[in-house]
Amino acid sequence: MITENELKESITKLVSATAIYLPEDVKKALNDAYERETNPVAKSVLKSIIDNIRVAEEGKKPLCQDTGTVIFYIEAGEKFPLLGKLPRILREATIKATEITPLRPNAVDIVTGKNSGNNTGEYIPWIEWDIVPDSDSATITVVLKGGGSESPSLAKTIPPGLGIKGVLKTAIDVIFEAGAKPCPPVVVGVGMGPAADIAMKLAKKALLRPIGSRHRREEIAELEEKLLKAINALGWGPHGVGGLTTALDVHIEAAHRHPAALSLGVATMCWACRRASLRVTDTGVEFLTHPFLGGE
Amino acid sequence: MTEYKLTTPISEEDVRKIRVGDILYITGRVYSARDAGHRRALELLNSGKPLPVDFRNMVVYHVGPVVKKVGDEWEIVSAGPTTSARLEMYEAEFIEKTGVRVIIGKGGMGKKTAEACKKFGAVYAIFTGGAGALAAKAIEKVEGVKWLDLGIPEALWILKVKDFGPLTVTIDSAGRNFYEEMKEKVNENLKEAYSIIGL
Numbered sequence: 001m002i003t004e005n006e007l008k009e010s011i012t013k014l015v016s017a018t019a020i021y022l023p024e025d026v027k028k029a030l031n032d033a034y035e036r037e038t039n040p041v042a043k044s045v046l047k048s049i050i051d052n053i054r055v056a057e058e059g060k061k062p063l064c065q066d067t068g069t070v071i072f073y074i075e076a077g078e079k080f081p082l083l084g085k086l087p088r089i090l091r092e093a094t095i096k097a098t099e100i101t102p103l104r105p106n107a108v109d110i111v112t113g114k115n116s117g118n119n120t121g122e123y124i125p126w127i128e129w130d131i132v133p134d135s136d137s138a139t140i141t142v143v144l145k146g147g148g149s150e151s152p153s154l155a156k157t158i159p160p161g162l163g164i165k166g167v168l169k170t171a172i173d174v175i176f177e178a179g180a181k182p183c184p185p186v187v188v189g190v191g192m193g194p195a196a197d198i199a200m201k202l203a204k205k206a207l208l209r210p211i212g213s214r215h216r217r218e219e220i221a222e223l224e225e226k227l228l229k230a231i232n233a234l235g236w237g238p239h240g241v242g243g244l245t246t247a248l249d250v251h252i253e254a255a256h257r258h259p260a261a262l263s264l265g266v267a268t269m270c271w272a273c274r275r276a277s278l279r280v281t282d283t284g285v286e287f288l289t290h291p292f293l294g295g296e
Numbered sequence: 297m298t299e300y301k302l303t304t305p306i307s308e309e310d311v312r313k314i315r316v317g318d319i320l321y322i323t324g325r326v327y328s329a330r331d332a333g334h335r336r337a338l339e340l341l342n343s344g345k346p347l348p349v350d351f352r353n354m355v356v357y358h359v360g361p362v363v364k365k366v367g368d369e370w371e372i373v374s375a376g377p378t379t380s381a382r383l384e385m386y387e388a389e390f391i392e393k394t395g396v397r398v399i400i401g402k403g404g405m406g407k408k409t410a411e412a413c414k415k416f417g418a419v420y421a422i423f424t425g426g427a428g429a430l431a432a433k434a435i436e437k438v439e440g441v442k443w444l445d446l447g448i449p450e451a452l453w454i455l456k457v458k459d460f461g462p463l464t465v466t467i468d469s470a471g472r473n474f475y476e477e478m479k480e481k482v483n484e485n486l487k488e489a490y491s492i493i494g495l
Contacts, residue, residue: 041464044462045424048424048427048430048462049424049426049427051427051430052376052424052426052427052428052429052430055429055430055433056374056428056429059429061362061373061374061428061429061432062362062373062374062428062429063374063426063427063428063429064374064376064426064427064428064429065359065360065361065362065373065374065375065376065378065428065431065432066360066376066378066426066428067362067374102362102363102364102373103362104360104361104362104374104448104449105447105448105449106449108447113332114447115447115448115449115450117447117448146426147378147379148378148379148402148403148425151379151381151382165493165494165495168493169490169493169495172486172489172490172493176482176483176486176489179403179404179475179478179479179482180402180403180404180422180425180475181379181381181403181404182379183402183403183425183426226492226493226494227493229492230489230490230492230493231489233485233488233489233492234482234485234486234489235481235482235485236478236482239402239403239422239424239425240403240404240475240478241464241478242478242481270425270426271426272426
């Protein structure tokens with residue numbers, strides 16, 4: 001079984017790589033958007049995005065200076081041997097990755113405004129947990145969430161009478177108001193449920209799904225297609241200069257709601273949709289999104 | 297659309313020739329400033345104290361870079377623009393009181409900034425957001441840093457740049473604001489977007 005130190009090293013490598021290398025599905029979506037685009041200014045914006053991805057990879061440098069807030073999503077088996085040690089491992093890996101990459105220190109004290117200097121602080125890195133029954137392995141996903149693309153995010157509760165159309169309209173309005181600010185083409189996550197916090201968590205979690213993937217329920221998959229089409233009909237385009245691709249994709253996650261409440265969350269992720277996963281089993285670590293890390 | 301290669305300092309006369317849609321490449325010295333930097337600069341100016349650098353006829357860049365210290369020297373690792381909309385609350389006064397000529401950021405700025413650009417002779421230009429690795433290639437050297445107590449992203453970085461661009465002008469000194477015009481166009485598309493979801 002893997003030791004605490006070995007896991008810490010692997011997670012450090014994962015966090016560091018997340019800042020430098022976009023996942024393949026995001027790169028492909030950006031390339032496809034470039035091929036499709038007919039507006040010359042939008043095409044040149046997409047070209048600079050694609051050039052930037054290459055420059056970052058070649059120089060092994062963070063592709064964006066905002067290396068985000070560090071967020072971990074854990075799916076841990078109930079019998080995963082390092083379960084209780086994970087919070088410390090994740091914190092120490094964050095500090096180490098900040099130093100070696102380097103990442104920009106982005107954890108600022110709410111009251112004093114003082115930057116901690118190492119991307120850790122109260123509740124940070126943020127960790128979301130799912131416990132998997134009868135399993136002794138774990139899947140660890142890191143997301144580096146930029147600050148600019150966080151500003152349009154919204155959670156609210158609407159009268160259930162407005163229905164799902166009311167939710168989709170709110171999402172369209174969010175993207176309309178956001179314009180160029182969240183670095184489009186964005187990925188949009190929409191959550192629905194009985195309370196604002198639940199909806200927002202689901203919206204964020206929706207951003208983890210690969211570009212092009214659809215919800216397991218056909219009715220919700222259709223909503224994703226419609227909302228994507230509607231957002232792209234707005235015509236903001238890459239960086240708001242006009243063009244075909246305002247969103248690379250839309251993902252929706254939904255919980256059962258309360259009879260009297262329909263809450264929704266809208267989360268936006270910039271084109272630099274930085275997420276990476278690894279899986280730890282009793283035979284070792286497998287880098288799921290960035291397999292080349294296994295050979296380094 | 298005209299392409300301009302500008303070297304700092306930049307005169308008001310030169311800036312007033314630039315129009316929305318023009319492309320700029322800047323060589324010379326660029327100062328970084330984000331939220332806390334703008335706030336501190338205005339606090340100092342409003343209490344009659346000098347700034348550590350003179351922004352007159354110079355360039356301010358909305359950026360919080362990733363930096364690395366090698367020996368005694370700072371090195372820029374990644375340095376794309378931050379969202380300029382947050383600086384809207386400061387920028388008009390900043391333009392008026394510092395005499396800055398070119399503002400670089402991303403995402404556009406609002407009416408107050410556009411009015412100040414017109415009145416005092418300044419332009420706002422964008423670099424592709426998120427393209428931090430690409431932007432860092434144009435930065436030759438860190439010539440100094442002030443206000444490090446604000447933290448690395450918010451400090452005032454003095455950057456030596458060569459052909460920093462392409463920067464697309466979205467606010468000029470003739471009163472045009474590209475993103476305001478774009479929002480009107482997008483507003484016309486809202487109805488179609490709603491109809492796709494059945495409204």
